[in-house]
Amino acid sequence: MSSNRRLSYSLAINEALHQMMAADDSVFLIGQGVNSPWYVGNTAQGLLAAFGDRRVIDTPVSENGITGTAVGAAIAGMRPIVVHPRMDFMFYAMDPIINEAANWYYMNGGKASVPLVIWGIINRGGEQAAQHSQALHATFAHIPGLKVVMPSNAYDAKGLMISAIRDPNPVIFVDDRWLYELEDTVPEEIYEVPIGKGAIRKTGSDLTLVASSFMAQEAFKAVQELSGEKIEVDLIDLRTVKPLDQELILESVKKTGKLLIADGGWKTCGLAAEISAMVCETIFGYLKAPISRVTLQDCPAPASATLEQAYYPTAETIAQAVRDLLQSPTREGLYPDLPKKQ
Amino acid sequence: MKYSQDLLECLYRMMVRIRLCEESLVEPIIKREVRCPCHLYSGQEAVAAGICASLTKADYVWGTHRSHGHFLAKGGSMAAMVAEIFGCASGCSRGRGGSMHLIDPEQGILGAAPIVAGTIALAMGAALASSIRGDNRVAVSFFGDGATGEGVLYECLNFAALKKLPLVFVCENNFYATHMPIRECRVENSIYKIGEPFCITSYEVDGNDVLGVYEVGKKAIDQCRQGMGPAFIECLTYRFRGHVGPDDNIQGDHTDIRPREEIEAWLQKDPISRFRDYLINNGLMDRKILDDIDRGVETEVAQAHAFAKASPHPDKKDLTRYVFK
Numbered sequence: 220m221s222s223n224r225r226l227s228y229s230l231a232i233n234e235a236l237h238q239m240m241a242a243d244d245s246v247f248l249i250g251q252g253v254n255s256p257w258y259v260g261n262t263a264q265g266l267l268a269a270f271g272d273r274r275v276i277d278t279p280v281s282e283n284g285i286t287g288t289a290v291g292a293a294i295a296g297m298r299p300i301v302v303h304p305r306m307d308f309m310f311y312a313m314d315p316i317i318n319e320a321a322n323w324y325y326m327n328g329g330k331a332s333v334p335l336v337i338w339g340i341i342n343r344g345g346e347q348a349a350q351h352s353q354a355l356h357a358t359f360a361h362i363p364g365l366k367v368v369m370p371s372n373a374y375d376a377k378g379l380m381i382s383a384i385r386d387p388n389p390v391i392f393v394d395d396r397w398l399y400e401l402e403d404t405v406p407e408e409i410y411e412v413p414i415g416k417g418a419i420r421k422t423g424s425d426l427t428l429v430a431s432s433f434m435a436q437e438a439f440k441a442v443q444e445l446s447g448e449k450i451e452v453d454l455i456d457l458r459t460v461k462p463l464d465q466e467l468i469l470e471s472v473k474k475t476g477k478l479l480i481a482d483g484g485w486k487t488c489g490l491a492a493e494i495s496a497m498v499c500e501t502i503f504g505y506l507k508a509p510i511s512r513v514t515l516q517d518c519p520a521p522a523s524a525t526l527e528q529a530y531y532p533t534a535e536t537i538a539q540a541v542r543d544l545l546q547s548p549t550r551e552g553l554y555p556d557l558p559k560k561q
Numbered sequence: 562m563k564y565s566q567d568l569l570e571c572l573y574r575m576m577v578r579i580r581l582c583e584e585s586l587v588e589p590i591i592k593r594e595v596r597c598p599c600h601l602y603s604g605q606e607a608v609a610a611g612i613c614a615s616l617t618k619a620d621y622v623w624g625t626h627r628s629h630g631h632f633l634a635k636g637g638s639m640a641a642m643v644a645e646i647f648g649c650a651s652g653c654s655r656g657r658g659g660s661m662h663l664i665d666p667e668q669g670i671l672g673a674a675p676i677v678a679g680t681i682a683l684a685m686g687a688a689l690a691s692s693i694r695g696d697n698r699v700a701v702s703f704f705g706d707g708a709t710g711e712g713v714l715y716e717c718l719n720f721a722a723l724k725k726l727p728l729v730f731v732c733e734n735n736f737y738a739t740h741m742p743i744r745e746c747r748v749e750n751s752i753y754k755i756g757e758p759f760c761i762t763s764y765e766v767d768g769n770d771v772l773g774v775y776e777v778g779k780k781a782i783d784q785c786r787q788g789m790g791p792a793f794i795e796c797l798t799y800r801f802r803g804h805v806g807p808d809d810n811i812q813g814d815h816t817d818i819r820p821r822e823e824i825e826a827w828l829q830k831d832p833i834s835r836f837r838d839y840l841i842n843n844g845l846m847d848r849k850i851l852d853d854i855d856r857g858v859e860t861e862v863a864q865a866h867a868f869a870k871a872s873p874h875p876d877k878k879d880l881t882r883y884v885f886k
Contacts, residue, residue, distance in 0.1 A: 287685070327672055366885075
């Protein structure tokens, strides 16, 4: 077995699905377009031939009913994966996801859990405008009872899909079409990437940069570029949006005293806001400068390519935000009358 | 004789259990000893009892906000249900759900929820699970006429028919969606006809005739078990109490919803006294046996309340327990 086999992000997901369906008869895939590369790329290739149409179920356009069906099947002992090839369409299924799946275990006093993966694909860019482009991870992370994972590379995509399938709770698995071609070293065997654990992608002491999913890849490019400018950044890839790996973030900020969060979602009440509040609440005394955020503006996704370029932050946006933050006045400079830190 | 003594006794006892348990909640609700909203099932007992009589323990049922009857009829413990309604840690949902969230997976009661039509797709999921595993279980989705206004019902009718899932849609038409009479909700009042465009075998039945419901339910469930796809049953019935709590919602009263004459006419069709008269008049069961059943149920109800009264409430320190498994 090769230890350094390269595999693309989308085929890593595909391999996770093949291996978990082979390992466990209760795992099945359901959703619109699971047999169609048009919808799910090559993530589902070969599944129908291997497992048949009883366990690889292409469906009519009925997001609410089909997601509810996956929830009910999970409560009845199966481990379904329900896919939404455009994450935007999940809004049709908010009732089964939130009112039912997220609440079920709690409101029934732990008598029945919902071991379900709800897989939403972010599909932005390409002038697809506001209803084919939304990144909704923060919306779901707000809901008690839901876990939310967002792998940024092929290794994590496979490992987190496996962990999500094995988890006894509903897990929102968010991937991004912009990552599908990225290759990484991916072990051939079944392995887990633990839910709730982030990863340090690069170490440095000047600043902490937190990102996830596609933004973690952009952040990595930015950090490499900044290295040439003698700016050394601690880069944390969250991997899981909920539950947050608070300890990893806090330890890094204690070291650097400066925090920049790069998120592919909107600013208001978003993931970056949550991380910012968590850090302020917990280790305010360690902060040397105001926390900074790189996010989408509070604006729907546009169609025209020129507007798209203005809308989506890139490695360069992040690098500039790092430079700006490092040049911003320190706590002492901003508030000279504050008592000195102990 | 067409029906076994066991079946007749079973149907009668179940309806009496549901009725007496429901009515036993009226006083505690008025006294605010029960604080969670209770949507009483009195008047609709023939539906739960008649349908569930053809289900096995392994089959699945899913309910709504008005599911005390479904829970009992599918084998749920009356004591655990009453304890849940009183908010006790010993309740079937450990005090996290209340009256609207009743569950007992051991008995195939996979849950109930008050989002109108919210559990129909979940019931379809249980039917799909059965179909994938090939374990021959049938799922029953109980819902009210109000759910016919929700789009997800039609998504489910289509998909269940498409995949020939073992799912029985049971619509309990009690003619009111909370406060709104059905004539103000729909232009076509024959709800069972909504199954027909999806090629689903559809029935309309007098929901206050327990043997009528039993017959139709048995046909529908048998059809599912034979892999012939879903069935739809509309049960015409009436709730003796108002939408929530013991209030009757009589016109002229503060809730001002239902004409008094309408309620009185339906009380004449009480499914329990109708069945009791039928059994006695046809010499199928002695009055004494029926009276003994009544007394036995009275004891069970008293014991259920005693169990709830003796049960502690959940500990505050356990507030966030069960958010995640």
